[in-house]
């Protein structure tokens with residue numbers, strides 16, 4: 232059975248499972264044991280539902296790495312870029328603790344502190360564990376997370392479990408050393424650089440061993456895999472099965488980001504990343520066995536805020552040094568806010584289950600699935616102007632219900648530079664990024680984008696402002712069905728075959 236955490240309950244008209252990802256029609260969080268539910272329900276990465284409400288932050292205390300991946304270059308930094316491994320300022324453990332407490336006091340919805348680089352946290356054990364040690368004592372209400380390539384994991388499991396760490400991410404791109412040799416040119420192991428298949432074999436063994444040790448301790452493991460077309464794309468479904476069998480809780484298949492200017496091996500060699508469709512197909516093919524994460528934003532190693540937003544500029548060290556933080560009172564305020572959000576989430580879930588039950592006798596639609604883009608700034612409702620959206624969440628509506636699929640980033644066109652490098656207007660580029668979607672739901676939209684969206688075959692819709700996303704998506708889907716629009720092929724398909 233598909234695991235509970237990631238997708239919310241299929242919306243109102245859902246009559247059962249969709250064939251691929253969204254496995255149950257009940258309240259999925261309700262299927263978890265109390266212990267696991269308490270670990271995931273306010274973790275924005277482990278629960279798709281929670282990511283609408285709760286924020287995370289990373290502190291960049293770990294500069295060194297013990298392996299080389301062909302897609303990573305930590306020397307390239309751009310403050311406007313959101314990408315793993317990128318940071319603006321490296322922190323000492325003391326600075327990281329101050330920063331975390333300042334953010335937690337100012338953004339009470341911040342529940343999770345992760346260390347994810349810019350290098351490998353376990354290749355910098357003193358800095359990483361000093362940060363965790365202090366935070367678990369001084370800010371016990373913050374969940375602590377770590378993200379690692381896994382090479383030094385087995386020797387670190389004991390220490391990790393001492394610091395109240397419930398969540399560990401391991402990047403596992405393969406279980407076959409031949410494939411590993413195409414991703415990892417070398418590892419640094421027992422004071423030697425070990426290249427090729429031999430190095431990849433050691434890395435894979437350490438990752439698998441670390442995964443089993445964490446699972447045995449009841450620590451929740453998320454596995455990240457970078458999808459690299461032509462290298463490991465055909466292999467990742469097998470990886471998914473194996474890591475699930477060894478106790479991983481969640482699988483996050485992410486697209487390779489490879490640009491020549493980043494100076495990575497793949498970037499320079501012209502290795503491409505997957506298309507949106509390739510990524511979604513692979514996530515679907517893994518999801519029969521595994522609980523999939525689809526809402527990862529591939530954050531910077533110093534990201535702050537809700538997933539998809541970055542408030543790092545508000546919390547530079549010079550600003551933090553000037554703040555006066557009373558963490559004891561901040562903690563009391565945080566507790567009240569967390570309880571209020573939990574209550575809101577709970578009543579929304581209950582209302583959804585009730586609504587689904589009240590529609591259970593309706594005849595099931597016999598219509599094709601449709602993708603819709605949503606402009607939201609959080610709280611699970613449609614509350615953003617089209618022109619202010621930095622990203623759109625993509626949902627699929629079908630006779631089986633509504634499910635979250637992915638997100639698409641956009642260059643903000645409203646108030647920004649009006650043209651991209653290639654002469655295309657930013658608005659045109661935004662609309663192009665929504666290819667495959669048939670409707671956009673936002674709180675408001677101007678005449679110009681309205682017109683251009685219609686010309687692109689995407690229906691703009693500002694009629695569901697402040698409504699819960701899934702209900703609004705299902706309402707629009709039913710309107711499209713009633714208007715006979717879903718009996719025909721999707722407009723994009725027609726255009727493609729014309």
Ligand SMILES: C[S@@+](CC[C@H](N)C(=O)[O-])C[C@H]1O[C@@H](n2cnc3c(N)ncnc32)[C@H](O)[C@@H]1O
Nearest residue numbers: 302315316347348350351379380402455487488
């Ligand atoms: C920057 S790493 C830091 C943690 C640790 N060193 C690791 O690799 O797991 C965080 C995540 O970003 C991923 N990542 C790094 N560069 C990437 C790229 N160019 N494209 C896609 N994912 C990337 C890594 O594979 C890893 O899952």
Ligand code: SF4
Nearest residue numbers: 296299300303350380
């Ligand atoms: S393990 Fe992480 S930090 Fe190290 S090279 Fe790979 S992606 Fe970069």
Ligand code: SF4
Nearest residue numbers: 276527528529530538
């Ligand atoms: S990179 Fe993905 S898993 Fe990590 S904090 Fe960002 S959204 Fe969560």
